[in-house]
Amino acid sequence: MEIKQEEHHRTGVFYIDDNGNRLGEMRYLIRDGVMNIYHTEVDEKLQGHHMGEKLVEAGVKYARENQFKILPTCTFARSVFNRTPAYDDVLVKNF
Template structure:
């Protein structure tokens, strides 16, 4: 799977693409400040469900936050559930 990032001043999205499947999975975020993002939506098409694509997007967001030095507010129910399951991600979770 390949993950691409699209960013602009007020936010962006991560796109997860699996070879042979045309529709990507998507995780969108808003930038609340230079050091804070709000992950507000995750969409995984039916053709990608059960393949770990959503989990890979969540992991990518956490790694990007660590590299960028920012925190995440998981407004999206999927991302919130993933962060609840992964206490090792608490270093980037805004409390």
């Protein structure tokens, strides 16, 4: 399994690829230097393996590399940010 990324203009997705099958994804929209993570979903056979967290981690790495801030409007992504203080540097404050 591998995490891959596709981006078209301002929208994109990080996804879990397992030999050509998508087993999870995290969708985002970039606007004015802010990456809005609005949807995260992982196949139930991967649940409990922290793959959703790995998708968020990939998004954080991408945001850092591109000097974006992140607005986690997705409930799951927001919960990951709430319990991961190491991501505070990219988090949009006052959310």
